[in-house]
Amino acid sequence: MKKVLSIVLALAMTMSLAACGGKDKPDDSKGSASSGAGTSASTPSTSGEPVEVLWWTAFGQANVDHLQKVIDAFNESQDAYHVTIEYQGNQTELNAKLGSTAQADLPSMFSGPVENVAMYATAEYCVPLQGFIDADTNGWPELESTWEAIRTAYCDNEGNQVGYPVGYSYPGIYYNADMLAEAGIDPKEIKSFNDLYDACVKLVEGGYTTYGVGFHPDGFYFNAALGREGLQAYNNNNGLGSERITECLYTKDTKVHDAIYNMLDVYQKLHAEKLCVAYGSDYQAEVIPQMASGDCAMFMGVVSMTTKILDAANGAFEVGIIPMISATEAGMNSGEPAGGTGLWICNTGDTAEQQGAYEFIKFASTGEQAASFAVATGYLAPNQESYTSDTYNDYVANTFPAVTGVYESLAASDDSATNPYIPISNEMKVANKLAIETVSSDPKANIDDVIKTAEETIQEAIDLYNMSNP
Numbered sequence: 414m415k416k417v418l419s420i421v422l423a424l425a426m427t428m429s430l431a432a433c434g435g436k437d438k439p440d441d442s443k444g445s446a447s448s449g450a451g452t453s454a455s456t457p458s459t460s461g462e463p464v465e466v467l468w469w470t471a472f473g474q475a476n477v478d479h480l481q482k483v484i485d486a487f488n489e490s491q492d493a494y495h496v497t498i499e500y501q502g503n504q505t506e507l508n509a510k511l512g513s514t515a516q517a518d519l520p521s522m523f524s525g526p527v528e529n530v531a532m533y534a535t536a537e538y539c540v541p542l543q544g545f546i547d548a549d550t551n552g553w554p555e556l557e558s559t560w561e562a563i564r565t566a567y568c569d570n571e572g573n574q575v576g577y578p579v580g581y582s583y584p585g586i587y588y589n590a591d592m593l594a595e596a597g598i599d600p601k602e603i604k605s606f607n608d609l610y611d612a613c614v615k616l617v618e619g620g621y622t623t624y625g626v627g628f629h630p631d632g633f634y635f636n637a638a639l640g641r642e643g644l645q646a647y648n649n650n651n652g653l654g655s656e657r658i659t660e661c662l663y664t665k666d667t668k669v670h671d672a673i674y675n676m677l678d679v680y681q682k683l684h685a686e687k688l689c690v691a692y693g694s695d696y697q698a699e700v701i702p703q704m705a706s707g708d709c710a711m712f713m714g715v716v717s718m719t720t721k722i723l724d725a726a727n728g729a730f731e732v733g734i735i736p737m738i739s740a741t742e743a744g745m746n747s748g749e750p751a752g753g754t755g756l757w758i759c760n761t762g763d764t765a766e767q768q769g770a771y772e773f774i775k776f777a778s779t780g781e782q783a784a785s786f787a788v789a790t791g792y793l794a795p796n797q798e799s800y801t802s803d804t805y806n807d808y809v810a811n812t813f814p815a816v817t818g819v820y821e822s823l824a825a826s827d828d829s830a831t832n833p834y835i836p837i838s839n840e841m842k843v844a845n846k847l848a849i850e851t852v853s854s855d856p857k858a859n860i861d862d863v864i865k866t867a868e869e870t871i872q873e874a875i876d877l878y879n880m881s882n883p
Contacts, residue, residue, distance in 0.1 A: 463495040464493065464495070464765045464769045465494075465497070465766070466495065466497070466766055466770055467497055467522075468496060468499070468522050468523065468770075469507060469511070469520040470498055470499070470500060470501065470507070470523065470524045471503055471506070471524065471525075472754070475790075476790050477498060477500060479785075479786055479789040479790055480579075481498065483785070483786055486782065487773050487777070491772075493772075494773065496769070496773050499520070504525060504526060504529075507523065508532075511523060511759075512538065516538075516762055517761070517762065520759055520761075521761060521763075522756050522757060522758050522759055522770035522773070522774070524579060524756055525576070526752075526755075527566050527567060527578065527753055527755060528752075528838045529838050530568075531570075531834045531835050531836040532838060532839075533575060533576060534570075537760060538759055539575070539759065540759065540760045540767060541574065541575045541576075542576060542774070543574045543575070545758070545768070546574055555779055555780070556778070559577075559578075559778070559796055560795060560797060562751050563581050564578075564795070566578075570834050576755035576756060576757040577774050577778060578755045578756075579754050580716075580783075580787060580792025580793065580794070582715050582716045582717060582792060582793075583737065583753075584637045584713070584714070585714070585715075585716075585735050585737050585819065586603065586626070586711050586712070586713050586737075587704070587712055587714055587719075587734050588600055588711040588733050588734070588735065589622075589707070589711070589732070589733075590731035590732065590733040590815075591731055592616070593710065593711075595621060596615055596616050596619055596621045598615060598616070600733055600735050603735050605740070605741055605742050606680075606739070606740055607741070607742055608742075609626060609711075610679050610682060610688070612625060612626075613626055613683060613711075616710050622707060622708060624687075624688065624689055624690045624703075625683070625688045625689055625709075625710055626688070626689045626690075626709070626710065626711040627689060627691075627700040627709045628683075628689055628690075628692070628713050629691070629692050629696035630691070630849035630853065631842070632842030632843065632849075633752070635842075635845040635846075635849065636833070636845070638676055638740040641737055641738065641739035642739050642740060642743060644666075644740075645662070645666075646661065646662050646666075646669050646833065647835060648660040651832075651833040651835075652834035653833075658835050658875060659875065661871040661872045661875060663865075663871070664864060664868050670864065671741065672739075673740065673864055674860055674861070675741045676740040676741075677848060677852045677863060678860055680852050681852040681858065684853045684854070685856035691854075696714075697714075697718055700712045701722050701725045704726075705722070705726055705727075715752065716790075716792050716793060716819075718791065719790075719813060720790060720791045731815075732813070732815065734815050734816065735818070752832075753793075756770075756773075758770045758771060778795065778796055780799045780801070780802055781802055781804065783799045784800075785804055787805065788812075791813075793819065835875075836882075837871070837875060840871065844867045844870040844874075845867060847867070847870075848864065848866070848867040
């Protein structure tokens with residue numbers, strides 16, 4: 414297994430190092446935030462034509478279609494800038510392209526996940542938002558009304574705003590509410606991986622369904638479960654302070670080790686006892702029809718899947734969602750670690766483009782625009798004002814009332830429910846994913862060995878990054 418992990422690590426590290434620069438931010442000669450930030454949306458073009466603002470994204474086509482509505486509204490609202498959006502493949506492909514693209518050919522902005530904030534904060538192709546915010550004489554009230562746990566997740570370890578969320582994503586477990594009710598299972602009592610195992614036993618052995626739950630081994634869920642317990646799997650306050658991460662604590666911290674062990678143990682038992690089903694690379698295309706047909710009662714997923722599962726259910730059963738469960742019974746005390754995808758301004762050297770990207774981000778954050786995108790896609794709106802809109806209230810009341818539980822989880826989040834501020838997030842996710850895959854495919858796999866291997870792999874990536882970026 415270690416050999417396989419090392420091979421994957423090498424590939425991931427190659428992409429990460431290509432995408433990441435050093436610790437220092439780009440200098441002013443390259444169009445840094447301090448030099449490029451403007452103050453308003455006044456027309457900066459000397460030609461009289463709107464400044465073209467290009468957005469690279471890894472959002473799927475359905476979400477791009479919804480984003481286009483926001484773009485159209487922005488383009489119609491003013492004549493200084495014209496935004497277009499281009500799909501660039503999955504996020505790994507997009508990150509690699511950003512890292513290999515010459516400055517003059519970079520887009521004006523791009524979208525990327527919150528777990529990559531440390532990578533983007535140090536990347537030469539990225540310019541932090543903070544400079545634009547500081548220079549903005551018009552102010553940005555929506556930034557102040559953004560959920561604190563979400564806003565700060567897009568800050569660097571010094572508290573500077575690096576990016577801003579397009580939509581808040583949350584991991585959780587979707588469920589067939591009718592099936593769980595028939596089996597006598599209260600979804601509110603599924604709070605940990607142990608609770609999930611017990612529910613699956615009851616569902617399958619009771620003959621209510623073929624599989625209790627569906628998984629795909631994403632390392633994001635791994636970290637979210639630890640965050641549920643306020644556990645920090647890395648030293649130096651998960652990298653959130655003045656000192657960067659230098660150590661992975663999977664085996665070195667007893668509470669972290671025990672939480673990971675319990676989580677992997679449940680994964681292993683669920684697969685060995687055929688209580689769950691694992692899916693391949695096209696997870697959504699596989700699991701959603703299976704749940705819609707009644708063959709699977711629950712699946713672990715993220716908010717971007719909401720619209721798809723509601724459409725697939727087509728009113729045949731009520732769809733619910735449980736906020737991310739904790740690794741152990743001792744969890745559920747730290748709320749929901751922030752997830753989702755944000756917008757980041759590129760270091761193009763063109764201050765007019767950069768200002769246009771900033772103005773668009775401000776526009777997209779407004780209550781109505783954020784609410785419309787959230788309703789269309791299933792994401793949560795980062796701006797709290799969105800939840801007072803008729804658009805969103807109608808969605809909660811008539812389409813997906815179960816989402817209120819996620820609000821409560823978000824409101825309960827404290828400072829300990831955080832993602833690690835780690836530049837090698839891709840390598841970390843790969844190691845976590847392979848750990849889950851190993852115990853899921855091999856009922857005899859030694860869990861302690863699996864944890865140790867994951868830790869060693871992540872530590873190797875941390876050491877390599879820190880050595881390359883002193």
